[in-house]
Amino acid sequence: MNDERSLERAARSFLEPGPTRAPEAAVEAALARIQTIPQERDWHVPWRNRPMTMPVRLLVAAVAIAIVAAGGALILGPRGPGVGPGTSPSPSERASPSLSPSPSPTLQRAAAPDTTLGDWQAMSDVEVPGRFGPGEHIQLSIDWQSGEAIWIQTDGGSLVLRSDTLAAPANEIHLVTSRGPDAAGCGQGEVGRYAWSRSGDGQFLELTVIEDDCANRSGALSRTWVHSLSAVTDGRTGVFPFSGGAHTFEGGVRMTLPEGRFGLGGAEGLAVLRSMEGPERVLVAMEDPLGIDEPCGAIRSPIDIPRTTDGFVAYVQTLPGFTATTEAATVGGRPAVHVTLESNGPATCLAGEIAAFHGTVPTADEAEWFLTIAESHSLWIVDTGGGHTALFIYEGSGVTPDEERSVISTFEFLTELPSP
C-alpha cells in the first residue's frame, strides 16, 4: 500500500465507516438552547478593498468585528470597582450639531449623535434580574453603523436592554424599547430620555437620565461610560481591551490614538486596530507572542519564545533578512525594549515576507504576523510582569516615527477601568 492512489483509496475507505446521521437528541438540545439565545448584531466592518501598502500584514481573513468586540469584553474580564453613577466627568464636548430632527411626539426614529457611537465600558452598580448585577462588567454599544440602536452586552455574551434611538434635541438621546426577548424587564414601547456629554479627550461618555419609563434601563445606562477602543471607534483616548498574559492588567491598556475611525479585528491571542479612513495606521498587540520555527518555510509551526524581553530579542535576532538593533525603553511604566529591524539582504522567501510571529494560541488559524523583508520594522516588547510579555507594533503608511513614539508613550496598563 505504498502507492499514492492505493493509499488515497485506503484513506477514503478508512473514513467511510462511522455514523452518518446526527443524534436527534443532540440536535434538539441545540435547538432548545437557541430559544433563549439572542443573535448577535451585525457589526460587520466594511473593510475597503485596497492593496496592502503597509510594511507588515496580518495573514488573517477579515474577522467579523462582532467576534472581537464580544471577545474584548471577555478579555477585560472581571475587575474592581470603576466608574459609577456618582462620578462626573468634566465634559468639554457637548452635543454635536444634531443628526436628529426636533423632538417628535410620534416617536420618529433617528440616529444617535456621531460622537456617541461605538462601545463603552463600565462596572454595573445595579441589578438587572437574571442578566447582570452589581460589580459586573458591562458594555454599552451604540450601533456605529446606523446609530439607531443601543444595547448592553454582558461578559457572558448576553445582549440586553436593546432599544431604538429616537429623534431628540442635540444634547439628548431618546430611546424606545425594541421588540424581542432582550428587553430585560422593559415593556415594548417604553421611552427613555437621557442627556449626554463626552469629555474633551473622548474618554468618557456621561449619560444622565431625564426620565425613563423603564427603571432597569435607567439604572443601567445612567452613568459615566469609558470609551472602548473596540468594534469601531473614533480613536482618541480610550481603553484597548487587551489584558496581557494571565490578565495581568485587567483594566486593559489606556492609550490615545489620532482621531479617526478604527476597527478592531484579529484572531485568538492577538488584537489589531486598523484605520478605516485616512492614512493607514495599524496597532497590533500580542500577549506572550509565539515565534515561528521556519519563518521562510512553506511548512512551519509556532514555537515558544521565552517570556522575557531578552528572550524576545534573542528570537528576533534569528529572523532571516533582518538586522536587529535594540534600545531600552519604558512603556506604560513597565520595562520594555524597542527593537528596530532593518533589512540586511534581498528578499528570498515567501514572496519577500517572513512569518515572524504567531498569536498566543498556537492552534489558532490565521494568527501569523508577517514582516516584509525589504522594509524596516519597529517592535515594542514589554515586560508586563508576572512572567509575561506583550508585543506592540504601531505602523502603517500613515504613521511617522514621531507619531509612533507619541502613541506608544500614552500607554497605561490598567488594573481597573479609569474614572474621570
Added chain:
Amino acid sequence: MDRDLVERARSGDREAFAVLVHQVSDSLFAVAFRILRDAGHAEDALQNALVLAWRRLPHLRDADRFEAWIHRILVHACYDESARSRSWTANVRVLPLDGPSTPDGSAAVADRDELERAYRRLSLEQRAVFVLHHYLGLPLVEVAEMLGIPAGTARSRLHYAIAGLRDALTADSEPLVREGRPA
C-alpha cells in the same frame, strides 16, 4: 439550500433556523465524528457549532454560502472541543471499525489499526482538510475557502496528512508527523 430560509433565519426566525439545522446536521455530525474520532465529542462540537451559528448568523454575508459557512464553524468547534479535553488523545480507545472485507482479512485489520493510530497522530487541522477533501469530496480550493486558509496551506496540510498515514503503513508505528500545526 433554501436561500429564503437562510434569510429568514438571519432575521431571527428560529423556526427557519430549525429547518436549516435538520438539513445540515447529519453532514455536520459525520464530519465532526471523522475529525474527532469520538461520538461524544462530535455531539458536543455539533451542538456548540449550531448554537454559535445561530448567534453569528446575522454576520453571514451571502446566504448562498450558508452550508460552507456552517461547516467552517463546525470545524472550529471541533478544534475547541479538542482543546477543552486535552487529555482526550491519551485516553481514547482505538475502536475496531468494520472495514471492507478483503481476501486477507487479518492484513486489512492490521492496516486499519495502523491507519487509526496514525490518523490520531495527525493534527486536527490536518484531519479537517483530509475529511473535507476525502469524505465530503470537496476540491482543495473549496476546502481552503471553507476553512478560510490559503489554498497552499490546505495542500500542505493534506500532503502531511497523507504522508503521516503512508508512514504508518510502510513503517512500524513510529510517529513521523509532528504534533501541532505544521501549516
